Amino acid sequence: MSENNRHHPQQNHFCPAETMSEDEDPCRPSPPPPPPPPEPVSKKTRNCAAVHPSPHSDRVLEIVLEHVLQFLTVRRDRNAASLVCKSWYRTEALTRSDVFIGNCYSVSPARVTTRFPRVRSVVIKGRPRFADFNLMPQNWGAHFGPWVATMGKAYPLLERVYLKRMSLTDRDLCLLADSFTKFKDLVLVCCEGFGTSGLAAVASKCRQLRVLDLSDTEVLYDGVDWISCFPEGETCLESLIFDCVECPINFEALESLVVRSPALKKLRLNREVSIGQLYRLVVRAPSLTHLGTGAFGHPEPQDPNDQEMDYGSAFSACKSLVCLSGFREVMPEYLPAIHSICTNLMSLNLSYANIGVEQFKLLIQHCCRLQVLWVLDSVCDEGLQAVAATCRDLRELRVFPLNAQEDVEGPVSEVGLQAISEGCPKLESILYFCQRMTNAAVVAMSNNCPDLVVFRLCIMGRHQPDHITGAPMDEGFGAIVMNCKKLTRLAISGLLTDRAFAYIGRYGKLVRTLSVAFAGDSDTGLKYVLEGCPKLQKLEIRDSPFGDAALLSGLHHYYNMRFLWMSTCQLSQRGCEEVARALPRLAVELLSYEENEEMDNETVDVLYMYRSLQGPRDDAPQFVRIL
Amino acid sequence: MEVSRRMVNLFGGGGIGRDLNLNLKETELCLGLPGGGGSEGAPKTNGKRGFSETVDLKLNLQTKEAAPLDLKEAQSKNGLKEKNPLTAHDSIKDPAKPPAKAQVVGWPPVRSYRKNMMANKSSKDEGSADQKPSTASMAAFVKVSMDGAPYLRKVDLKMYNSYDQLSDALGKMFSSFTMGNYGAQEMIDFMNESKLMDLLNSSEYVPTYEDKDGDWMLVGDVPWEMFVESCKRLRIMKGSEAIGLAPRAMEKCKSRS
Numbered sequence: 074m075s076e077n078n079r080h081h082p083q084q085n086h087f088c089p090a091e092t093m094s095e096d097e098d099p100c101r102p103s104p105p106p107p108p109p110p111p112e113p114v115s116k117k118t119r120n121c122a123a124v125h126p127s128p129h130s131d132r133v134l135e136i137v138l139e140h141v142l143q144f145l146t147v148r149r150d151r152n153a154a155s156l157v158c159k160s161w162y163r164t165e166a167l168t169r170s171d172v173f174i175g176n177c178y179s180v181s182p183a184r185v186t187t188r189f190p191r192v193r194s195v196v197i198k199g200r201p202r203f204a205d206f207n208l209m210p211q212n213w214g215a216h217f218g219p220w221v222a223t224m225g226k227a228y229p230l231l232e233r234v235y236l237k238r239m240s241l242t243d244r245d246l247c248l249l250a251d252s253f254t255k256f257k258d259l260v261l262v263c264c265e266g267f268g269t270s271g272l273a274a275v276a277s278k279c280r281q282l283r284v285l286d287l288s289d290t291e292v293l294y295d296g297v298d299w300i301s302c303f304p305e306g307e308t309c310l311e312s313l314i315f316d317c318v319e320c321p322i323n324f325e326a327l328e329s330l331v332v333r334s335p336a337l338k339k340l341r342l343n344r345e346v347s348i349g350q351l352y353r354l355v356v357r358a359p360s361l362t363h364l365g366t367g368a369f370g371h372p373e374p375q376d377p378n379d380q381e382m383d384y385g386s387a388f389s390a391c392k393s394l395v396c397l398s399g400f401r402e403v404m405p406e407y408l409p410a411i412h413s414i415c416t417n418l419m420s421l422n423l424s425y426a427n428i429g430v431e432q433f434k435l436l437i438q439h440c441c442r443l444q445v446l447w448v449l450d451s452v453c454d455e456g457l458q459a460v461a462a463t464c465r466d467l468r469e470l471r472v473f474p475l476n477a478q479e480d481v482e483g484p485v486s487e488v489g490l491q492a493i494s495e496g497c498p499k500l501e502s503i504l505y506f507c508q509r510m511t512n513a514a515v516v517a518m519s520n521n522c523p524d525l526v527v528f529r530l531c532i533m534g535r536h537q538p539d540h541i542t543g544a545p546m547d548e549g550f551g552a553i554v555m556n557c558k559k560l561t562r563l564a565i566s567g568l569l570t571d572r573a574f575a576y577i578g579r580y581g582k583l584v585r586t587l588s589v590a591f592a593g594d595s596d597t598g599l600k601y602v603l604e605g606c607p608k609l610q611k612l613e614i615r616d617s618p619f620g621d622a623a624l625l626s627g628l629h630h631y632y633n634m635r636f637l638w639m640s641t642c643q644l645s646q647r648g649c650e651e652v653a654r655a656l657p658r659l660a661v662e663l664l665s666y667e668e669n670e671e672m673d674n675e676t677v678d679v680l681y682m683y684r685s686l687q688g689p690r691d692d693a694p695q696f697v698r699i700l
Numbered sequence: 701m702e703v704s705r706r707m708v709n710l711f712g713g714g715g716i717g718r719d720l721n722l723n724l725k726e727t728e729l730c731l732g733l734p735g736g737g738g739s740e741g742a743p744k745t746n747g748k749r750g751f752s753e754t755v756d757l758k759l760n761l762q763t764k765e766a767a768p769l770d771l772k773e774a775q776s777k778n779g780l781k782e783k784n785p786l787t788a789h790d791s792i793k794d795p796a797k798p799p800a801k802a803q804v805v806g807w808p809p810v811r812s813y814r815k816n817m818m819a820n821k822s823s824k825d826e827g828s829a830d831q832k833p834s835t836a837s838m839a840a841f842v843k844v845s846m847d848g849a850p851y852l853r854k855v856d857l858k859m860y861n862s863y864d865q866l867s868d869a870l871g872k873m874f875s876s877f878t879m880g881n882y883g884a885q886e887m888i889d890f891m892n893e894s895k896l897m898d899l900l901n902s903s904e905y906v907p908t909y910e911d912k913d914g915d916w917m918l919v920g921d922v923p924w925e926m927f928v929e930s931c932k933r934l935r936i937m938k939g940s941e942a943i944g945l946a947p948r949a950m951e952k953c954k955s956r957s
Contacts, residue, residue: 206806212851289813293843293852317813401817425817449818475818477810506808533808590807615806 186227194233225252246271250278268293341365344401366399384410398422415439457489461496483508515549529564551576564588574598578605596623603627621648653700
């Protein structure tokens, strides 16, 4: 896992680095829907083994090819190489060590292990993103079980598993720990279904464990003290991230673990760890590069003896610290302790810290090298102005809402956005929650920040127009797609007519991911996008007036997409059936929000469709109907 | 097994509470309903509420409040939040306050973990626990486990306004699992020691919860709002297993009568 300092905008910086970004492979799944193997005798491939029937030269060529192909790391290049001819297909398959499965149901585990026999690293993604917001009924699927069962036998040397939005059980983790003796890296992002017993199995049996990262992952506390299950003696741990784990932690065991992990660089603690305990860890591990501070406060009044602790020096000793997060129960009086390290920081995540404007300004004024900042909107427009004044190098900004409701007074607005656009011209990625916005500010950002790759604006009031002019937000988003020539990811909100979609279809030629909610007037809107955006991979739409006609206008493109999600739109079963008929290799799932109900013949609650080589899955729950 | 009905009776069905021992009504403390208005009369400011008031709340069906524009109507019989694309905050009991705008599932698109963390934070920062936080409508998801059921569920306690509603929802949620035999449809009288002990000695299921202090309590002891604020996790366990929790309920019984 390469963790370089060069900022990658698509990388979720506070989730462990995705070494396999989707960006590398816009057009093909991995593996691609297999065409019939190309003609072995091809004029173009003079060296193809089949032309020269001598087995000896066959083998030599293949060996050479193997050696050469090992230098190909980028997925897209590998996919291309595999299509040259049968021999290249075979050799590429033998030399592929990293497999990326963007949708766990697009291909069966057996098929993957059959084609790629020598895999060391696997990335598997499950549920679509809207599942994070309760739009997908529970127990839909995305089980890791079948994967670990198959890979356990096929890949005994597997070293790395990265899962996103998958469900896994304790048993799966035990099987993982038992099957892979050389296992090194486990990264679980937005996963659930297991408990501390599963973690204990991994901790105790994976003797070469380097990375154990749990980000936004739910872990059930079943009483097992997993931290104590790491083996005695020195460990290979380089990264231990458990800031989302809402379980009590045996601190003595944790401390001992940190002490005997000399390679530890990344440590993100959960909010059970108090600032006093943090202190003890930090003084023992001053070479950390990434630190999640846990509570950064303490639940009970401090023992008077503890108050003498010199937090400031402890932190200033961490000369290598570049990424700071946590502050889960922050007590602002302790914040000055980190001022001295702020100048080195490249990433700062205060998105769980409800600190006031003044406190924030005192902190941010030191962060001149900051490239990634996550905050709560409680810092207000004024705080964002302070960011704009100091963080000239900012690449990524995320502003989360403290009160995630509609119709409340919001502390940030177009003022903050405008300030950021003026102060941070290198901005590449922004996620901004607000209650009100203007087209002018969005247009300004489109002009001031030409390097934008990700633009996600969430105006929390549904159908909110520009609050000064009363106009729809079409022009703002239109300017973004027009002026930001590198834009690949877009999330729109506010009052939007079909015009906004026309802009996106016309100018959003590189857009791969589009997120739509409560927007548009008619089918025409969606048609613009499906017809105009050739690189579109992931389209998620909710509560928008798009119906069958719009759906059918995308038939030419659906095989090129990772998935399409449409919930509470105006689709009918007939329309979806037509798509399923026209595109047999598409899995068309209709999900119902009403359990145990006969599916209403007319309306469709959720349409979730994705290309698949394996046909309809056999683990679909009752509320899923696969056409 | 009509679990929901039985579970409703656990907390006290609508109307039955009125026939309770008059001693209960003499308990002098009560708590206003959400928002300060109350269908039970003038609220008193002290924290505790008479038991009659906890059980008198009628089962409130979720209204199909007019949803803006293109959202589907919720089916009120299905109390499961995660299944409904639209849920409405019940404002029937609250004539004083304007009806809350219908909160839409999954909007704004903030993950539950973050929402819950922020909800905890805001109410803490606003000081007194009695003060109704402005984040009142924020979700309070808790896990619900039932002994014997193969997987856990989650409910958003803020979606309900009373124990009745919650028990109804829980009943539906776990109705597919056999719950064992239920005896006569008697309401569990939390003030009646012997009846409580009967239940806890039986193989019937009782709902329990883990509160902020980490203690496991029987559901139904404290006023609803207090419960929502302090409940971290729900567990539906066999009455016989919940015996260890009974002493606390007993203490509360004794302190009230």
